[in-house]
Amino acid sequence: MKRGILLLVIAALSILAACGGAGDSADDEKSKGTVTFGLNNWAENIAVSNMWKVILEEKGYDIELKSMEKAPVWAGISQGDLDVAAEVWLPATDKPLYEEYKDDLKLHKTWYEGTGLGLVVPSYMDINNIEELNQKQDELGLEQIVGIDPGASLMEMSRTALDEYGLNYDLVDSSGPAMMSELKKAYEKEEPIIVTLWNPHWAFAEYDLKYLEDPKKVYGEADDIYYMTRTDFGDDHPEIVEWMNNWKMDDDSLGSLMATIKEADDAESGAKQWVEENQKLVSEWTE
Structure with missing residues (x-):
């Protein structure tokens, strides 16, 4: 009798295990495929890429984020190695x-209007114009401008600015986070600093x-x-x-996303929190 009960229990467990396996298989089949985003180390790029990962x-979908400098992102999209940037x-x-790669990618709609970029200083510094940098160099006590990734378009423009204005400063290759670290340290001590920066x-x-x-x-x-995709992604x-063509953000929405991520343990968890708190806006894009 006991042997018969034991066999029934084993059979039941086997059936449950099989059902569990079938369920896992069904879950796997629900995946709509893997989509790979290419991104560079700019704060808003990290923010929106992680936001779309969560969404x-x-x-x-299964989403992969691959971080690299800007030029390899363009090359990856044009070659079909990346899906979305x-x-x-x-x-x-x-x-x-864009001129180099435009024939081998698909450019889609605008999601943010009215950016800015250039040389930025704390407002407590007594300087307002790039043309004043040489004139006030001794007063400022600076010999360098803190840059970001060397392959960024902003850095190319900044190298041009050095030539156009004849600036007696070194442009230091760095990264977005490293530049922000230097800015933070100088700002807290109210020391002079010049950085390459952008908005949003x-x-x-x-x-x-x-x-x-x-x-x-x-x-x-x-x-x-x-945003852009490989040519046949659509x-x-x-x-x-x-x-993504429905996607629109402004200073308030993008600023709140970046602020939430900045305060979170990591970019994805911050993006997840923001998406949960902004379901009405996200639904306008995806429904």
Whole structure:
């Protein structure tokens, strides 16, 4: 009798295990495929890429984020090694890259309007114009401008600015986070510092900063931000293209996303928190 009961228990457990396996298989089949985003180390790029990771994974996609400098992102999209890049600044900042790769990628709609970039200083510094940098160099006690990733378009523009204005400063290659670390240290001590910076960026909410006027327009006029994909991505994933074409952000929404991520343990958890708190806006894009 006991042997018979034992056999029944074993059989029941086997059936449950089989059902569990079948369930796992069904879950696997629910995946809508893997989508790979290319991103560089700019605060808003990290923010929106992680935001879309959260949104799309909730919709059944597997999302991979690959971080690299800007030029390899463009090359990866054009070669089909990457699927999506959330940030293209046009008509000025990314024009050289766009001209090089435009025939081998798909540029989609604008999601943010009216960017800015250039040389930035704390507002407590007594300087307002790039042309004053040499004149006030001894007073400032500075010999360098703290830059970001060497391959960034902003750095290329800054190298041009050094030449156009004949600046007696070294432009130091760095990264977005390293540049922000230097800015934070100087700002807390009210020391002079010059950095390459852009908006949208959470730094303008955190610190009282100002752009140095650029009378020669080396940094160009304001850009808008688009997103791009590999050429046939829309055929493979039309609903993602539809959702991302509905995507619009402004200083308030993007600023709150970046601020939430800045305060979180990591970018993805911050993005998840922001998505949960902004379901109405996200639903406008995806429904």
